[in-house]
Amino acid sequence: MLRRPLPIFVQLLAGIFLISVLVIALTNILNYRLTSQVMLNRMADYTQQSVEQLSDKIDVLLAQYDQLSQLVVFDDRVQQTLNEAGSGKRVAEDPIEFSRYIGQKTRHIANGMLIHLFDRSGHGYSSTDSLQLFWREYDEASSVTWYSKMARMDGKMLWVYGPAWRDGEIPAIIGARKIKYTKDLHIIGDEFLVFPVDKLNRMIGQTVQPIERKVQVMDPLGNIVYSTQSSEIGTAADTGLFAKFADGGPLFFDWTTREEGEQMYVTYAKSAYTGWTTIAYFRKEAVYSDTSQIWIHALLTIAAGTAVALILVAYFTWTLTKPIRYLALGMNRIGRQAVHPVKMRFTSREISLLYANYNQMVNQLKTLIKRLSEQQISVQRAQLVALKAQFRPHFLYNSLNLIYWTIEDGRAEEAQEMTLALSDLLRYSIHPTSDMVMLRDDLDQLERYLFLQRSRYGRVLQVNVEVEEGLEEQRVLRLMLQPLVENAIRHGLEQKEQGDWRIRVCICRKGDRLLCAVEDNGTGLDADAMKRLEIRVRQNQMPEGKDGGIGLSNLHSQLQSFFGEPYGLRLFASPLGGLGVILSLPLDKAKPASVWSDLLGGDGR
Structure with a gap:
């Protein structure tokens, strides 16, 4: 006997209901899996960013302490005392008075911080008695496990967790470095910078947001400097986790914690400055709790009606x-x-x-x-002002002396001309106007300088200035030409024992650049020496003369500060027999290449 057939309405209703339920169920399952992964990725990214920001903030705090301590250890009196103590000379400084002096310097810089110094003879000097280094004797300090690592850091600061003494042992942050003598860079002592760990913990506590995660900060030796669980501060970190960080593994991974014994997600950031590792742990429930609610609501929605x-x-x-x-x-x-x-x-x-x-x-x-x-512009402008403010006093002395003897010889008109030229030269050098001037103005300044130099050296000095037509209206940096010619005379021509002195100044355009070449027939340099000199100039490691003038490195820095990285100067062997210098800076408008391309070669950069 056949069952009674079901109505089409019921079949359609059942079929649509089942299909709808299947579609919704599959959709919700796939959505649940996808949402879980997306939320996990977002949580990982968000936590990683928070960890990196916290690590950067710790670096900023410790770098500030580092910089402040350098104001003390590089103080002339501190340097002199430590150097005398280490060289075996009789130290004129009384140790107590010297410690008071360090304390005064430290109080002017930062409160709540201890600076403890050891000279090479093992004598200690402390900036305060309220907070003391745990190892009061040099032999004790040098036997600490991390002392050898500090000694290998070539004067850089090593930051570690360790004990200090304030009415008893307290946890502290210790920064240690070898102190170098600024004149010849030999070791003259040790510096220990100490401040209570509570100060760092308060700063981190204000930064860490109240979410479901645990945060730890670990020093390079594996000690926990900070933790959201205060009982862990000062203890040794999980050795397995510490080894994983040392191997440079992935920034996000699963880990079973040593303390709680539960599986968590871990993300971390390692500081290149301190070597500290900032770690964040968060439970899987914190990631998947929202997706679980979505799944429950989906089931209720299915039950309520497709x-x-x-x-x-x-x-x-x-x-x-x-x-x-x-x-x-x-x-x-x-x-x-x-x-x-x-x-x-x-x-x-x-x-x-x-x-x-x-x-x-x-x-x-x-x-x-x-x-x-605005801050970047202000810094660049300040650098330009500082570079412009330098002037070679030896030239002023020689010019005044020349004017004096000219007057003594009864050549009043020549003395007047030299005095006016020197006055105009100085006025142009220190005039508080724009950093940019017309090329013709800088050429006039060069001519005033050459007039005084010809008056001094006579016919032995021969200068040829060649300027491509149409470039006189180009805007250039003030005092661009005079320092190059002055360097050619002082370091190239004055070193010659005999013969005429020749200088050639060539100014031309090449593509969208203005090129200025100054060359002489002085002693010159061999290829290796010239290459080393150019590297030192570009790295701003060129020592200035005792009179502190505008040298090649300062001029190169000035050009790059004003126009950017592609511009500056380079050196070449002059066909005249000496050294040549080429400056490059941008043209106001791109113009045809110059006939001087054969002399300059390449692209002139």
Whole structure:
């Protein structure tokens, strides 16, 4: 006997219901897996950024202490006392008075910080008695396990966790370095910078946000400097985890903690300055709790009815994802193009709050970029002012002496001309106008300088200045030509024992650059010496003369500070027999190449 057939309505209803349930179930399962992975990635990225920011903030604090301590150890009196004590000479400085002096210097710089110095004879000097180094004797300090590592760091600061003494043993942060004598860089003593670990912990505690995670900071020796669980501070870190960090493994991985014995996600950041490792642990529940709620709601939605669920899911998915998608696109534009606040109204309070925070972040980012740009410009301008302020006094002395003897010889008119030339030269050098001048103005300054030098050296000095037509109106840096000619005379021609002195100045255009070549027939340099000199000039390691003039390295730094990295100077062997220097800076407008390309060669850079 056949069963009674089911109505089509029931079959369609059952079929649509089953298909809908299957589609919703599969969709929710896939969505659950995808959402879990996305949330895990986002949590990992967010935590990694937080860890890196915390590590950077610790570096800033310790670098500030490092810089402040250098003001003490590089003080002339401190350097002299430590050098005399280590060389076996009789030290004129009383140890107690010297310690008081260090204390005064430290109090002017930072409170709550101890600076303890040992000279090479083992004598100790402390900036304060309220906070003391745990190892009061040099033999005790030098026997600490990390002392040998500090000795190998060539004067750099080693930051570690260790004990200090303040009415009893307390945990502290210790920075240790070898002190070098500034004149010849030999070791003259040891410096120990100490401050209580509570100061670092307060700073970190204000930075770490209250989310479900544990944060630790570990020093290079594997000691826990900070932890959100205060009982772990000062203890040795998990050796397996410490070894994993030392091997440079992935920044995000699973790990079973030694303390809790549970599996957690771990992310970390290692500081290149201190060698400290900042670690964040977070439980899987913190990642998957929201996705579990989504799964429960999906099951309830299926039970409530496929049709209603589909409509509601479609409606609410659209209304929720549209503003979030728009926000994500706005976040992706950051760093690639201009980003502006969003002026829209939303029915959801949470979405409105999210966009309010986004708009606040955009405004703060614009303000920060503007402030950083202004600071960078201010720094560059200050560097230019400092470089411009230098002037070679020996030239002034020689010129005044020459004028004096000219007057003594009864050549009043020549003395007047030299006095006017020197006056105009000095006025141009220190005139508080723009850093940029016309090339003809700088050529006039060069001619005034050469007039005084010809008056001094006579016919032995021969200078040929060749300027390509049309370049006199180009804008160049003030005092660009005179230092090059002055260097050629002082370091090239004055070293010659006999013969005429010849200098050639060639100014031309090449492509979009203005090139200035100054060469002489002086003693010159061989290829290796010239290469070493050019490297020192470009690395700003060129020692200036005792009179402190504008040298090649300063001129190169000035050009790069004003125009950027592609510009500056280079050296070449002059056909005249001496040394040549080529300066390059941008033209106001690109013009045809010059006939001097054969002399300069290449692209003139």
